[in-house]
Amino acid sequence: MGSMEEPSPETNYTKPLGIRFIEYIKRSNISYKTHQVIVLIVTFIAYASYHAARKTTSVVKSTLDPASDEVSLNSLPWRRRPFSWILGDGWAPFDGSDGTVLLGEIDVAFLAVYAIGMYFSGHLGDRINLRIFLTIGMVGTGVFTSLFGIGYWGSIHSFYYYLAVQMLAGLFQSTGWPSVVAVVGNWFGKKKRGLIMGIWNAHTSVGNITGSLVASALLQYGWGWSFVVPGLMIATIGLVVFLFLPVTPESVGVSEEDESDSPKKSGAEVTSPLLISSRAEVKDQPVGFIEAWKIPGVAPFALCLFFSKLVAYTFLYWLPFYISHTAIDGQYLSDAAAGNLSTLFDVGGVLGGILAGHISDRLDARAITAASFMYCAIPALFFYRSYGSISLTANVILMFITGMFVNGPYALITTAVSADLGTHSSLRGNSRALATVTAIIDGTGSVGAAIGPLLTGYISAKSWSAVFTMLMGAALIAGLLLTRLVVAEVTAKIEESRSRRGSTSRSQPAVIDV
Structure with a gap:
């Protein structure tokens, strides 16, 4: 034995x-549970490395263009460039009068290719081995992230070189999210998926912080290292993924039933081979792109994420800049203090993601939870804009609350909701739709992530109040897009409550009037 x-x-x-x-x-x-732990750890580290590699451009931006630290979407959290006595006065072609514009074009190109590539990545992810697909994506991301930094030692000053490299990096980056969500969805059922994925989704913040710290620490040795080292990190972790990531329970020959007395172990009734083969046949057929859009709930949640991610990424790119240019208690914070303060928005977002996942698990109502958070984000945005400047304490509290309500539904939709819809009952047991559905939802959201910061760049030049009005409007639309699903969930809850009361009353003994 x-x-x-x-x-x-x-x-x-x-x-x-x-x-x-x-x-x-x-x-x-x-054991099955040990495999689950391995999946959570490996996918957490994998996607954190994606975000760490993605963050490098924002950290180095003020080094490439000294003027960009005043107006860049992704400015460093300090106004004057560190180690300027070593690095000089910028890097052509980004050190000219249009340097900020060129860096902005690279940002938009990256996000555009990332969003479009997401759709193709999801389509491919359901058709090939996700472990190999994720490994290729991570190694490719590492290669093109490093190639951007190699321009430092190669004295490359062609804008089109950096544009092409960043676009290809965005293409390989798009492999990450559909793959990791699909793998986690394969291993965890719907019962506690919201809470587990809410905690697991903290990899985004961990990756952003890690990328910022690593890239900033390496700037003194030359900005090229700020790209090459994160590139080598994600490529190395890609090899770890190849060696250790089990994609599905079936692929490693385990099942949850093996942990207890299952029919196979006890000699009880065994499923007919005919049923097994027919079920396997269904599972082996990937779902098409158009078919995935037709799954109930995919389109509303995808469009909801478009506006939800628009709000979230506007804060990601603009919050440090907004804080440093807004008087708090009559004083302006330095860019360093503003950058440190802005991390509380992410901390609130982590808590929001966990709360949204837990609440949606308890209620068994993803749409109600997501819509409620989006509606609560509207007054949170209003109060932060109106009263965040009263004192530092008020700013911290209101920013934390805003991050919780803004990032909560964003985290819920990109994780638990995507996994739920990728295993929807309409698929009749077909598990090969997870990557496609995840890609559709997050890819649509990524389009909003590109548009939000871009619009903010134009609107903020006139009025920050107008920016917050735009964000509140986007949050309202995001909530309204889930109205039909919310009504369906509420109706289902009412019917469930009525049937429960009816069964209770029928089970009680009848009172005979004598």
């Missing part, structure tokens, strides 16, 4: 080499 169970040749073939090595050392198979 103590010897290791020999897996079938087919199962053994699909197991990652790292899993096989662990099982060889243990002399026994890894």
